[in-house]
Structures are given as structure tokens and as C-alpha cells.
Amino acid sequence: MRLAHHLLRHASGVFHFRLVVPRDLQGFLGLRIIKRSLRTRDPKLARWWAYILGARYAQIFAKARDEGISMVKERRAKDLPEQPARKRSVVLQTGSGEELIDYGCEIRPDGSMRFEATDEADHERLIEAIREAKKPPAWLTQAPSVPHATQASPPDMQSLAGAMETLGASLAQTLSTSAASAMPPAPARPRAIGKAADAWLKSIQADTLPKTLVIKTAAVMGFARHVGISKMLHEVRREDVSAWIETLRTSGLQTPTLINKASYVRGFFTWAVSAGAYAKFHKDENPAAGHVIYRKQEKKRRRAFGFKSFTLDQIQALYAPDALVNLSAGARWGAVIGLYTGARVSEVGQLALVDFTTVDGVACMTITDEGEGQSVKNEPSLRTIPIHPDLITLGLMELVERLRERGERRLFPKIKIGSVNGQGDWLSKAFGRHIEAMGIPKPDKGKYGFHSLRKTAAQTMKAAKVPLEWRCAYMGHDLDEEHVEIYSGEYGPREMREIACSGLAWGVDLVGLMTILSVHKGDS
Template identity: 25%
Template sequence: MAYLMKDRHGTYYLRLVLTNELRLRLGIADSRQREFRRSLDTKSKREAARRFPDAYVKAVSSFEAAPQEASPSPAARSSQPALSSLLAKHSKHQGLTGILPSTLHGRLHAVGLLMKYIGDKPVNEYEKQDARRFRDKLSETPKKGYPDEKISVSTLNIYISRVQAFFNWLEQEGFVTDNVFKGMKVQVKRLQSSYRSVFTAEDLTMIFSHINTEDVRLDRLFVTYIAFYTACRISEACQLSKEDVYQVDGVWCIHIRENKPYQRLKNAYSERVIPVHSELIKLGLLEHCDTVEDRLLPNAKPAAISQWFGKLLIKLFIGPDKTFHSFRHTGVNILKQHGVDVSLTAALMGHSTGTMAYDRYGKTLKPEALVDIVELIKLKG
């Protein structure tokens, strides 16, 4: 299992826990060596997360390159390598695809849990019963910081999804013929729209009344307004540059894209051009663009704004099932209530419709086709 840790001086490092099975697989003779550490040479958590995958690959590769003592082979040796021996290969391959470091880190952690609970085996020897045992073990895992409570179903499903993604890669690469983790999520019978509560009209009135009357920092003010009037993700709002705000056929637009080193999108469907809502223009968004050199909101950090907003919701007695991401669900709900076609909603949200024809050609939609849709999102009163 690999962890991102911080030492007493505030410097982050990679910590690789060496189980007996992993030690044997990697050819480490010293049974007293319980862990491996490698400094990431940074005190920035974001930079450490970025360096983590490469450091992990180098660490495992260095073990694999070390000479190993010959061991007797069983008569019926597996034709496929052990799970642990493919982690470095997976990390290197995924790094080429542009996967977010945090996503890869989470996936490696989940696979580490699989090896901890089920064991490190040749990848083609994992069976459906192993997947069920893993799910059962996860359900018994204590909640972080609350040893008397178990992790939630949603957290359990996240772990399973991450392991499933790893085995999808194994299947694509020909290491396994079937992904035994497919269909292993715990199914909860509830409406899809109830997964994340939307803000009510009263909630929105309290939120915007507060940020309009209190001394709220400019980055927090703009990110909150942009998130509401575009239904974008918090990370998308925080990473906008002044070049992302421009006119298309006379319509002012916000271009959600990867155009700068600091910009990352969730997936291929996330890039989109959204008309600037009239309320954002009244707020002074266009004038603000003239005051910055590059980043639209240089001080906007997703984690910090999310934390601030969470405290605001507590202060206003809103929640506890609502978060900053509820703005996105609120936007979808508003458009749904107005009967907006799902393809137009998908274009605004940066979602796939599941229809190949639309997903392929939907990006050619002119912004003017979305102007009236965007203007449906408004505060009442």
C-alpha cells in the first residue's frame, strides 16, 4: 500500500508499506524492511500529489530491477504476473493518458486495500468470490476519525469503482479475460436526484444575501456566482483564465477547457462554451477580466473555497446534505423543471448524453443556442 505522508518538517514523502507477499514479489530479501520511503522534495500538497505517481513508479521499478534469488517454481505456475508487479506499469501507462495525480493515487490506494484484505495474487486468479470478500471487508472498515462507525455505502462504492477501473485496464491489456469486480457495487434504492440535495429558493436567498452584504473575498464571491449561473464544477470556476472569457458571434462566453498548465478537466466531455449569464455581466465579470494578467481569480483554490462554503452553510443552518457541488445539481434541477431537452442540458453541463451521434457533433452547438437556456437559471425574488 502506498501513502502520501508529511514529515515533521512539513515535507511530503511517499511511504510504501511492504507486506510479506509484496516483499517476496519485489525480491526484497531483508524481512525486517517493513516500509520504503522516498522524499517528494516539496511542502506543497498539490505538488506532492502531482509527483506521487512518478515517485511510486520509480520506487517499484527500482525493486523490480534488483537481482532476485531463484526460487523453485510450482508445477502449475500461473501464466500471469502478480497484482503488485503491475502497479508500476499501470501508473506509467495512466500517466500518459493525462490522468489526474489524485485519481491515480486514490486508485492505487484502493488496489492496496485489495492486496491487504484478499492477498497479492496472479491477476488472473482473482475470482468473483474474492470480489465479494473484498466488498464484505470494506463494509467492516471503520470510518476515518470515528472508529465506532463504518464507512458509508457511497465510500465503499468508490473503493470498488477504483479497483474496477484497475481491472478494466488489466482486461484491456490482456492480463485478464473478465473483470470480476463489475457489478459489485452496493445498489441503494433511491432516486438518482436524491444523491445530492439541491438548494431551495430559500437556501439561495440566504447564501447570496450573505455574500452580498458581508465582507466576502472577491475570489469567493465570483466563484460562487459563476458556479450558480453556469452550473460548472468548483475546480472549473477556480482555474479560469481571462482568455477563457471572449465573444462568439457577439455572445460573451466562458470557455471551460484545458488551455493553461494549471487547467485540468474531468473528462473529454467537460470542455464546453457557456454563454455568460446577464447577471454575471451586471456583477462586473467582464470588467474584472481587464484587471488581471492571466488567471481570472489567482487566489481561488477549490479546497479552500469548498471549506469556506461548508462553514457558511453551517452558519446559515443549510445542510448537512448540501455542499458547494449542490450548485451544479441545482442548475440541472432548474433546467429539468423548465422541461429543457436533455441534450441541451448536457451541452451546458459538460456531460455525455450516451448517444454517440450527439456526443460527437454536440460540441458544434453555437453558444447562441444556449443563451435562453442559461438565462433560465435565476434567483427568485
């Protein structure tokens, strides 16, 4: 959390003012740091007092220097050049203020002083005079007052007039603006955060996948428990979200998980504004925004432990007819489609028969979120791509027509819609078992799975010199708008088939695969 200058937050949530005393006054005051409790947990009120106390102490230090108060910097004698001791006369006044005494004083090279006293009584008067001289004046030791614990709002400007004399009109105007915004207006329908979280989850339940709903519930209710279920939502501040994020990070959660959780809480606050439970804010001032940054170096380190691409030899081993026959008929087709499209496992598992169309005489497949139980990762994932010629050869379109004749609506009709882990979970598990059965060793870093087919397809097209914009269009990767315009406005499925599909040549036994894929029984 980024706090104002001179402002610290204790683990209890109470803010403290902290100021480093200028070095030339540290010896005189006898301390290096000024630290005072502000007796408040409100960050805006604490910032108020930090600005005010900082300005007041600046006045005190300036006045101290005007009075001629300064201390000799401590330096070791060995660090000083050889200089003879200097003798001078010093006039000191005792505490009574009635007697001025002129003492002989020897100032040594290391900064220390040696006074000359004639007898024991003179020595006592000298000690008393030195003590009086070392005492700071009353105006310097009278520190500015801090707010009382029960004070709920910033003080008015009139009561601060004395402390703000040297700040000028510009600073006074700034403080007045801060005072007006220190306590935000109460929302139209204030609610406890626990009840607000329940209402938000109910509002998104119908349009959210079961697994996603569980994840969002864990994030938002976890945040609610952190700040207190009964705490009013409009009292929650950005600092509370920051503290929650740091608690999650300390527990061992990684940056991508933190980003997801923060995004769910961000959506919760956005809903709260529309529901009248939280004060309106600008789009860039969501209390849950900007707390987690996923830096490029961290992404690079994490990629080393992600899914690894297959080699061509491994692909040919996995898709040998004798090996693929051990999978169910549906899993065989799912694996083959994944190989030639590089589609995500959920995109393959949710395919509906209406997603297979013909565009400009080219058989195409559409990845969409418009059908029942269908969803995509992001907007670039919505795409229509030509069906690879090898898939046509293997009989994919014949399978689609056969299922249509049977009255089916989906490519894998036996898979339940609305499963907790998504419609691609069955295929992911089946392909994972297939990898283990083939004895493919685990990589030193990372792992193999269905998603490895996506990475393999991307790298194979890159090696085949398929342009980046075509690879992104074919696989549903995000790309900046300039490149999107290149491929979206000029070329169609026919050109994409010639450019992108030509980069996916695996050298597998198509004749053998046709034999095991043409089995009608258990198409799903």
C-alpha cells in the same frame, strides 16, 4: 460469487461438493446431503470435479432405482385416510445367504410394518434379515474418488472413462474444453501482485491528481494485501476480487465507494495485460468487472441524503450585497459564477483566462481539461457555454481583461495548482462558512454546500420549462446520444443563451453586487 451447481466455497477457500439425495433414496442411504471436500482452491478445477461427481452420482441413483430400491415416504398417521392394515407374506434372506424365510407381515396405514416371529431364535433371524435388507449394495456405497490435495490439474479423460459412460459425447467435449482452459497460460512477465501494483501506480503518477493517486493507491494496495502481496498476479482470479469486495462491504463501505474501488482495480488488471503480467482477456471479462451493481432504488435512497437545492429566498439572502461582502474578492466571484452557471466547484476553481472567448459575437466560457491542473468529471462535462447576461452586467469580462493586462493566466491566480483536494476546495470551504454565517438551517435530510447551487440551477431551469437537452448541454450532464444530436448539431451559443440562460433569473440586487465585485484589490 456465482459458482457451479453443487459447488460451495469454505471460508478457508477450499471448495466442497454438495448434493441433495433424492427423497425416494434418502431413507435407504440414511442421509439427505452428500458433502465432500474437493481439496482444492482452484475454482476451475473445482468446477471440473463438481460436474464429474454430479454425473457419477446421477448414475448411482439411476442404478438404484433400476434395482428396485425405494423407500416409503414418511407420513404421519393423522394425515392419512382411515385404512385397515394390510397383511402379506415377505421373504427375507439372512446374512449367510443360505436360508430364505417366509414371514407374515402386517402393513399399517402409517407405513410401518409388523412382522410375526414364532420364538426367540426366529426373532433373531428376523432382525438379522432386516439388517441385511437395509444395507445398500456395494456399488451404491462406493462413492466416486476425489482429487488428491497435491493434484494441480484436472484428470485426463481416459481415467474418467468409467465415470462418464452415460454422459454422452457432448458432455465429454465440454469437459475437454474446460480442461484445456482450467490452467491459463503463464504471462510473459509474471510478477508478484505487490510489485505489479507499485509499477502500475508509478505509470499513472504523472497524469493523476495527487488526491486521486492517494485514492487509487489505497484501493489497489488494499486489494493486494487482501490476496497477499507476494502472490503472483496471474494466479489471482475473479473469485478473489469478489471476496475482497464482500470484505469491504462488510466493513461498512457504501455502494458508490465500492464501485470506485473496483474500477481502479479494473484499470490495474487492464494495465497488467499490456505489461505482460496477466493473461489476455476479452474486454467484458476483466476479473474486477461486474462485482458491484448500483441499483436505481439504492440511488434513490442515497439521493435523499445528498446536497439539497436552495429556495429562492435563501438564494436572495446568500447573495445580498451586505452578506456577500464578508467573502474574499475571489470567493465572491466564484460564488456568483457558480450561481449563474451551475458549474461544479472544481470547474469554477480551475478556470483559466484562455477559457473566456467570443463565439459568434457571444461571450463564452469553456470548461475543459486541456490546461495545466485542469480536469473534468467525464466527457459530457467538456463544454462551451454562453456567459449569462447578469455576469456580463456584473463585470466578469472586465475582470478577465484586467487580469490579462497584469500578465495572469488564471481567473484565481493565487490558488495553488495541484492542491491535494483540487482547485475548488478553497471555494467550497469558503461558501460553506458563508452558509453557516447566514444562519441557514440544515435540512432534515441531506446538506447544503456549493454543490447545492448546481442542483438549484438545474431545478430552476426545469421549472422555467427549459428543455432537458439544453439543461444537460449547459450544465455538462450526461444524456443519451439521440438527445445529444438534437442540441449539438443545430444550435450555437446565441440560441443557448436565449433558451438556457433565460431560465436562471434570481432577482438579486445586481447594482449592489456590482459595487462589491468591482473592488480591484485582491481580485483572486
